[in-house]
Amino acid sequence: MNDGIQRRTTVKDVAEAAGVGVATVSRVLSGGQASAQTREKVLAAAARLDYRPSALGRNLRRRRTGGIGLLVPDVTDSFYARLIDGVLSCARSYGEPVTVGVTGDDPEREAELIGTMIEQSMDRVIAVPSGDGETWGPALRAGLNLVFADRRGRADVPSVIADDAGGLLTAVEYLAGLGHRKIAFLARHGQAQRVAAFSAALSTVGLPVGPDLVVHARASRDSAYAAAAGLLQRHPDATAVLAGGNVLGEATVLAARELDVRIPRDVSLVMFDDVPWAELCSPPLTVIAQPAQDIGYRAAELVFRQGRRPPRVILPTELVVRASCGPRRRI
Amino acid sequence: MNDGIQRRTTVKDVAEAAGVGVATVSRVLSGGQASAQTREKVLAAAARLDYRPSALGRNLRRRRTGGIGLLVPDVTDSFYARLIDGVLSCARSYGEPVTVGVTGDDPEREAELIGTMIEQSMDRVIAVPSGDGETWGPALRAGLNLVFADRRGRADVPSVIADDAGGLLTAVEYLAGLGHRKIAFLARHGQAQRVAAFSAALSTVGLPVGPDLVVHARASRDSAYAAAAGLLQRHPDATAVLAGGNVLGEATVLAARELDVRIPRDVSLVMFDDVPWAELCSPPLTVIAQPAQDIGYRAAELVFRQGRRPPRVILPTELVVRASCGPRRRI
DNA sequence: GTCGTTCATGGAAACGATTCCAGCAGGATT
DNA sequence: AATCCTGCTGGAATCGTTTCCATGAACGAC
Known part of the structure; x- marks a missing residue:
């Protein structure tokens, strides 16, 4: 039984085994020019020794990792x-x-x-x-x-x-069509662009734009839950919520249940990002699907x-x- | 404006700037011995040049990537x-x-x-x-x-x-306590161990063990759905299903809806792995939580x-x- | 027959770090 | 005062690859 650690076989070993120089080995292995005979010798030796070029050596020489x-x-x-x-x-x-x-x-x-x-x-x-x-x-x-x-x-x-602006506009139009006038946006930090698109969509449909209807959360689930709960409590006049991502959507559903706010009777919800469970959720969630x-x-x-x-x-x-x-x- | 690509500053540059040898630079930077004075010179030069040691060089020398x-x-x-x-x-x-x-x-x-x-x-x-x-x-x-x-x-x-065996036993005991006698297991390839634990749990509670009650799926969602649907159709006598993972659980819920099999009235479901949406699902899913x-x-x-x-x-x-x-x- | 061209080939340098080893200064000990 | 020891220091080797360059052979053209 051999459980000792083998020394790595290098290009030098292959060169020696094949009876050629290291340059030739490298050339053959990276598809350069070589005579058919040499090529075969090198390939055979490489296979026999189970040679694998070290990415480390290559990368150092090339001064980059692929x-x-x-x-x-x-x-x-x-x-x-x-x-x-x-x-x-x-x-x-x-x-x-x-x-x-x-x-x-x-x-x-x-x-x-x-x-x-x-x-x-x-x-x-x-x-x-x-x-x-x-x-x-x-x-x-x-x-x-x-x-x-x-x-x-x-x-x-x-x-x-993704075409945030397009998706948001469609969603806002849809909600406006259902009669909603106060739509809140639950955003994640770093979604400034999405928030801007939201405001633009609001004004396109002719709804008033107010920054107080945008609530921010950090990346964690806890933060998302807190933000969602805060939103539902502090804005009882908002009749629809747009969640800026699936974690935020999830948090909104949970917070709504906890606060006894019923979806969609009390508040409508559209979530960014279609996830498998959106369909399993009760109620199944209307979403803006993104090709992640x-x-x-x-x-x-x-x-x-x-x-x-x-x-x-x-x-x-x-x-x-x-x-x-x-x-x-x-x- | 300089948008040219800078040559990487190396340990040699730092050595030159600090007026010491390369060995000394390396020693200082990796916490070796050096006089306070030299240390300071090196550190200052390194900071001034914004030196970052190349992991490539280090790894090659050490013959391993950390x-x-x-x-x-x-x-x-x-x-x-x-x-x-x-x-x-x-x-x-x-x-x-x-x-x-x-x-x-x-x-x-x-x-x-x-x-x-x-x-x-x-x-x-x-x-x-x-x-x-x-x-x-x-x-x-x-x-x-x-x-x-x-x-x-x-x-x-x-x-x-994770303690598969323990979790499975608890689940099987729970289902047996509810009166279930034919429990099916929807497994993923590679879960041989979990399947064995399932059989063991069955015999522990005194239920008959049959390999026909174990159905396998591959990693994809499609395969999971097909397997779940097949299971529900081919085993109408199975009154409970254990899904070997959250993807399989999801597929089971979807397939059940499609086939008009109601959970938990027609069939009971326990899923391996607690995911956030298990609670949002309709009905909320009983799960074997794993500390992933x-x-x-x-x-x-x-x-x-x-x-x-x-x-x-x-x-x-x-x-x-x-x-x-x-x-x-x-x- | 000589010259130029093409092609295959191998030695050696380079990449950027770490580390061995030798040298050297300075203080303590005999 | 000679010796030893300790502690710093820098040159050089090393890791495994790619690639530049020089060499030599073969071959066709004049």
């Missing part, structure tokens, strides 16, 4: 989980590893993770940015290939996002693309009507 | 998402990056990913193993530090798992631990009774 870094606020959130899945699925076809970091929507933690990425010489990074533009300065200066997903952080970085996986996949495609890239990719959203909205309640 | 690899069947599954979160949270305190791969419960893909890990010189890997023992041979021979999570793949690898995040965290702790490690860590599960189980229906 791999890609991925920064999301929360892996537990189904939306980001699907986004990650999309990125992984694209990266797999390139055979490149993906390193995942969780920012928790905290710019400081984000900056920390960016530092790690730079240390690792990651040259491709996909991120759902939480920090302001300047957090990303060092990353850009280090020359890494950056793509934002789900949010557009700064104008000079390409981004792949596609966002991840497209962002990965972009980050692998060498040449010039489109500054922005916008993917469509869709309002899926189920049973969580009804006519405005009588006060 | 980072950890993490292999799960599916990031979209809330259970594994939470497990990942636990691993990330522990890894963060060590400042080490985590590379995530998706196996899809496919041994072949798993072997492929193991290859990538070895190429990357990852020396720590946490995995939810899908392949048979021999898939992991190369990894062990390469000397990497391996810990299994959620499933125990082979005896010579430490594992962190803890499993990940503990596995990460283990993989970082240098010395000898316990061969197995078993974390408790808990039956959370909600409203998806009722007395045996009359046929």
Whole structure:
């Protein structure tokens, strides 16, 4: 029984076994020119020794890791989980590893993770940015290939996002059509853009825009619950709630039950992001579906693309009507 | 404006700027011995140049990447998402990056990913193993530090798992107490161990054990749905269903609705894994809660631990009774 | 027959860090 | 005063790969 740890077989070993120089081995293995005879010898030796080139050596020489870094606020959130899945699925076809970091929507933690990425010489990074533009300065200066997903952080970085504005407008029109005049928005920090789209949608349908109808929560479930409960209690005149994400939607349903606010009789609810359980929920939730996986996949495609890239990719959203909205309640 | 890409500042630059040798710089920065005066000079120069040691150089020299690899069947599954979160949270305190791969419960893909890990010189890997023992041979021979999570793949690898057997026994006792005699188990591939525990639980309570009451599904949601629907149709005499995971539970609820099988009137359901939506579901689901995040965290702790490690860590599960189980229906 | 061109090949440098080892200064001990 | 020891320091080797460059052979053209 041999349970000793083997020394790694290197290109040198293969060269020796095949009776050629190391340069030739490297050339054959990376598809360079070589005579058929040598090629065969090298390949045979490599197979015999079960040789695997060390990514470390290669990366050091090339001064970059092919791999890609991925920064999301929360892996537990189904939306980001699907986004990650999309990125992984694209990266797999390139055979490149993906390193995942969780920012928790905290710019400081984000900056920390960016530092790690730079240390690792990651040259491709996909991120759902939480920090302001300047957090990303060092990353850009280090020359890494950056793509934002789900949010557009700064104008000079390409981004792949869902058509928030379109989805929100459809949802607001739908709610307005049901007679709702006071619609609240439960947002997550970092969704400034979505909040702006909400206001724009309100004024498009001719509803008054007030900042007091926007409530913010942090990334955690606890914070979401607190914000949702606060919203329902402090705004008894709001007859409809738009939840900015599935965690917020979940929190709203829970808080409503706790406070004995019935959906959709007392308050209507539209949630951003279609998740499997939205249909299982009681009542089934009307949602603005987002192509989370596609966002991840497209962002990965972009980050692998060498040449010039489109500054922005916008993917469509869709309002899926189920049973969580009804006519405005009588006060 | 300088938007040119900077050359990386190396230990050599710092040495030059501080007027010392490279060895001294390295020593100061990694906490070795140095006089207070030199230390200060080096630190100042490093700060001035915004020096960040390259992980590539370090890793090549050390012949290992500190980072950890993490292999799960599916990031979209809330259970594994939470497990990942636990691993990330522990890894963060060590400042080490985590590379995530998706196996899809496919041994072949798993072997492929193991290859990538070895190429990357990852020396720590946490995995939810899908392949048979021999898939992991190369990894062990390469000397990497391996810990299994959620499933125990082979005896010579430490594992962190939930107390499946205990949870199942409690659930089966509960269902038997409600009068159920024919309990079906909807399992995922790779859950052989859980299936065995199910059989054991049945015989403990004195119910007949038949392999026909166990139905298998693959990792995808589609496969889960098909399996659930098949189970409900082909086993009309089964009055209770145990779903081996949250995706399977979700599929069972959907299939039941589609087939007009009412829960819990027609069939009782217990699902493995407590997810936030279990409470929102109609009816709220009785579940066997698993500490998914803890499993990940503990596995990460283990993989970082240098010395000898316990061969197995078993974390408790808990039956959370909600409203998806009722007395045996009359046929 | 000689020259120029093409092609395969191998040695050596480079990437950026860590670490071994030798050198050297300065103080304590005999 | 000679010796030893301790503590700092810097040069050089090393990790495993890629790639530049020089060398040599083969071959066609003049």
